[in-house]
Amino acid sequence: MKTIQPAVLIFLFFILSLVLHSHQASVGIHFTHEFISIATIKHDMFFRITTNGHDRVDTSIAIMENGEIMFGEQANLQHSNRVDQIRFLLEHKFDELPTDFIDDYPSKIIQDHSGNPIVELKFNNGSTELLDPIEAFSILVFEKLKESSEEFLKETVERMIISIPSQLSKQQRRKILDLAPKDLQVDLVDEESLAIKGYDLIPEENSKILIMNWNSYELQVGVWDFSNEKLKKLLEKSDPRIGWNEFDSLFERYWPGGIDLKIDPKQLRCKLAKKQPVQIFDHETDLSNSKLLKEITLEEYIEVSSPLLDIFKQDLHKIMESYPPSQIDHIILFNSTCSFPTISSIIEHQFGKNILHSIDDPILIGATKLSQFQNGNHFHAPSTDYSNKHSHDEL
Structure with missing residues (x-):
């Protein structure tokens, strides 16, 4: 009886592994206050996974009396x-x-x-x-979004890299992992680590990184030390006075005479951030018979927002009292897709160095990149040292 040559066995094993893994996918997930984004990499190309035609899903679930979710x-x-x-x-x-x-x-x-x-x-x-x-998070991610992603990809999702806020405790992280399906590999990675990966930033040993997370509810600022491929939190502050919702509310209240902006404030801010003037008409649907009420420019938006920008400058000064610009090596701003250029200019002027903020959703990109590594926990990205957690103090 002839024995099969080792080279033939290796070839057959290779073919079998291709067949087994040809219909499996790994995805990255960015979990924000308002939405969840999912992406994967196919043929060395990054692309977002859409659900019902949208590449961002609201972080909401509703449970009906009949059990439907x-x-x-x-x-x-x-x-x-x-x-x-x-x-x-x-x-x-x-x-x-x-x-x-x-x-x-x-x-x-x-x-x-x-x-x-x-x-x-x-x-x-x-x-x-x-x-x-x-539990709501696990239903949304591990059931509904996993299912919709598999429908979109026509593949089984076998691995998820999920961004999480660094404030989550070990107990919260453990419970999330315990609720994950047994056949799904799940890794929870702090946003800061994923943002660094998304920008392909390779920090120097013992470098200090200032990371700002500007979301709808507050500005979160942290100073992190990078040593031995780990991020260690040195300082964490937040300011609920200048979340993006406050900017939007201030702008809505600004108009005298009760002019209806007829546009969602966030959409207005996003357009202005791209330096696109926004025209407000008295009839939104029939522009041919409409009267132009107002044209809003970026300069006007900045002028209206000046009280909140002054608070932001004060916050930066407080950070600089503990960590002067000479001690900060890198600055990253994320969750700021619709922030206007003045924000970046203020930061760069105060600290005298460039800021990383140009990529749309570096956290999602970082999570998606990491999802492609198949060697367990060795992601070639900085992990987080949880032994030095600080309270979430307000600025």
């Missing part, structure tokens, strides 16, 4: 039994939540035995269900 925009149409702003709930204790946030929330928020917020869902038949934010 809706998510994204469909969930937002439900006026009750909805869990949204999942990340904001994960980042805060119950007593840290603003009163207006609790009052405006589509479902009742109560406090669990550990002081964490938990959502109470009430159904028409009188029954109730308690859902904590981590």
Whole structure:
């Protein structure tokens, strides 16, 4: 009986591995306060995965009385039994939540035995269900988004790299991983590490990195030390006075005479950030018979926003008191797709160095790049040292 040559066995094993893995995909996920984005790499090309025609999915789920689960925009149409702003709930204790946030929330928020917020869902038949934010997150990501991604890719998603805020505790991270399907490899990576990977930044040993996360609710600022391929948090501050929602609200209140802007403030800000003047007409649908009420320019937006920009400058000065510009080696600004150029100019002027901010969603790019590595936890990206967690102090 002839024996099969080793070279033939190796070739057959190679062919078999191609067959087994040809319909499996790895994805990167960016989990923000407002939306979740998913992407993958195919044939060395980065592309976003769309759900219902959108490449960003609202972080909302709604549970119907019959057990049906809706998510994204469909969930937002439900006026009750909805869990949204999942990340904001994960980042805060119950007593840290603003009163207006609790009052405006589509479902009742109560406090669990550990002081964490938990959502109470009430159904028409009188029954109730308690859902904590981590469970809502697992339903959204591990069930609904995994399913929609597989439909889009026509492949089985076998691995996820998920961005998470650095404030999440070890217990929260462990619970997320415990809720993941057993056949799905999940890695949770801090946003800061993914942003560095997204920019292909290779920090020098013992370098200091100033990272700013500017989201709808607050400005988060952290100073990190990079040593031995690890990020160690040295300083963390936040300022809820200058989240993007505050900029948008200020601009809405600015107009005398009650001119209706007829445009979502965030859309207006995004257009102005691209230096595109925005024209406001009295009839939005029939422009042929409309009267031009106002043309808004970037310069005017900056002028209106000057009180908030002054607060931002004050925040930078407070950071510089602890870490002067000479000690900062790199600066990264993320979650700022629709920030206007003045923000970058202020930072660069104060610190005297260039800022990394030009890539649209470096966190998603970083997560997607890491998802392609198949060697366990060795991602060739900085990990985070959790032994030096600081409280989330306000600026």
